[in-house]
Amino acid sequence: MSRGPGKIQKSILSYLENREQPVLRNKMLWELANHNRSITLKGNYCDSIGRGNIDSNFIKSFSRAILKLEDFEKIQISEEKFRNIEDVIQLYPYKTTKVEILQLRKNLLPYLKKYFSDSYLPPYGGSRYSIAENEIHILQMIKSTEPNFYNKACAQWQKLENRIILILPKHISSKKKLWLNTLIRGRQLFLDKNIKSTYSFDSLCIELKDKIRKFSQNESNLAKKIIKFKDKIIPREVRDHHRLKSKLHTIVFLNGTSTPKLKPEFKKYLLKEEPNIIKSMPKFFSNEDEKKGKRLHFHHQTNFDPTLDKLIDQYIFSNFEFISLF
Numbered sequence: 001m002s003r004g005p006g007k008i009q010k011s012i013l014s015y016l017e018n019r020e021q022p023v024l025r026n027k028m029l030w031e032l033a034n035h036n037r038s039i040t041l042k043g044n045y046c047d048s049i050g051r052g053n054i055d056s057n058f059i060k061s062f063s064r065a066i067l068k069l070e071d072f073e074k075i076q077i078s079e080e081k082f083r084n085i086e087d088v089i090q091l092y093p094y095k096t097t098k099v100e101i102l103q104l105r106k107n108l109l110p111y112l113k114k115y116f117s118d119s120y121l122p123p124y125g126g127s128r129y130s131i132a133e134n135e136i137h138i139l140q141m142i143k144s145t146e147p148n149f150y151n152k153a154c155a156q157w158q159k160l161e162n163r164i165i166l167i168l169p170k171h172i173s174s175k176k177k178l179w180l181n182t183l184i185r186g187r188q189l190f191l192d193k194n195i196k197s198t199y200s201f202d203s204l205c206i207e208l209k210d211k212i213r214k215f216s217q218n219e220s221n222l223a224k225k226i227i228k229f230k231d232k233i234i235p236r237e238v239r240d241h242h243r244l245k246s247k248l249h250t251i252v253f254l255n256g257t258s259t260p261k262l263k264p265e266f267k268k269y270l271l272k273e274e275p276n277i278i279k280s281m282p283k284f285f286s287n288e289d290e291k292k293g294k295r296l297h298f299h300h301q302t303n304f305d306p307t308l309d310k311l312i313d314q315y316i317f318s319n320f321e322f323i324s325l326f
Helices: 006-015 026-036 054-070 085-094 100-106 113-115 133-147 145-168 175-190 201-212 215-231 238-249 264-273 273-278 304-310
Strands: 039-046 047-053 073-082 318-326
Touching: 006 026, 006 054, 006 073, 006 318, 026 039, 026 047, 026 054, 026 085, 026 318, 039 100, 047 054, 047 100, 054 073, 054 304, 085 100, 085 113, 085 215, 085 238, 100 273, 100 304, 113 264, 133 175, 133 201, 133 238, 145 175, 145 215, 201 215, 264 273
Parallel strands: none
Antiparallel strands: 039 047, 073 318
C-alpha cells in the first residue's frame, strides 16, 4: 500500500503550486535546501561571498523525489537551452551545488549586460560571429545530423526560388534588390552554391515582413511563405541560442576539449567593476601595489583566482530541466 508523498515530495508539489511558468530544477533545489536548512556554510570565501555547499544527502533525496513524482505523473519535466543573456544572469547561477559559485555568479554575471553593450567590444555587437555566420553554422549542423530534413528544406527552397524569379521586377528598384538578395542568400544556404552574401536570412525576412503591405498580392503571399519557411528550418529558439553562444565565446575559452577559462580581457573588466570581490579571492595576486612609488623593472603581473573561471563552465550550453505540475 502506498504511503503517499514523502516530505520532500510534498515540498516540491507545494513549491510548484500556483506557478504560471515551469521552474528551473536547480533553482528549486537551492530554495528547498535553504528552506530545509540543508545548506552547510563554512565561513567566507572572499569579500561578501560565502563558502559551503548543499548537503549531499538532501541532493539525493531531492533527486529521488523528482523521479517518483514524475513516475506518478504529478509533475512534468521539459528541457530547454538558454536563449539570451537574461537567462544566464537569472538562472545559470543555480547550476552548481557550491555556495561560493552561486554567489559569485549572482554578483558578477549581471555585468555581462554592460560588457556586451560597450562599444569597444569585438565585431557584431559583442558576438564572435555575425548572424549570417551563425545561420551557415546552424545549417551545416542540420545537414550533418538531420540529412533528410535538410534535403527536404533544399527542395522547398528550390520551389520558393522559382517563384521569386517569376515575380522579379524588370527595373532596378529597392524592391528588386530585396528579392535578389533573398534569392542569393537562399542559394547560399540551401543549394550549396559558391555564392557569398553579406545579408543574413533573418534580416532579409524582417525586411520582407516590413514591406508586405506595399507588395502585390502575389508578392505578399510569397513573402509570408518565405518567412514561415525560415521559422520552420531555423526556429527562433535555435537562432537565439546560437547568438548567445556567439556572445559567450567572446569572453570564455570553450572548445570542449579543455577546462573552460575566462578570457583575460573579461577578467580585467570584472576587476575594474568589482575590485573588492576579485582582489579578496584567496589566490588573487597583483604586483601593481608593489610598483607604486618605486622604480622597478618588472612587468605588471596579475594572477586571478582559478575559481573565477567557474563563473561560466561547459554546462552553459547544455539542456536545462524545467519542472511544472502535471
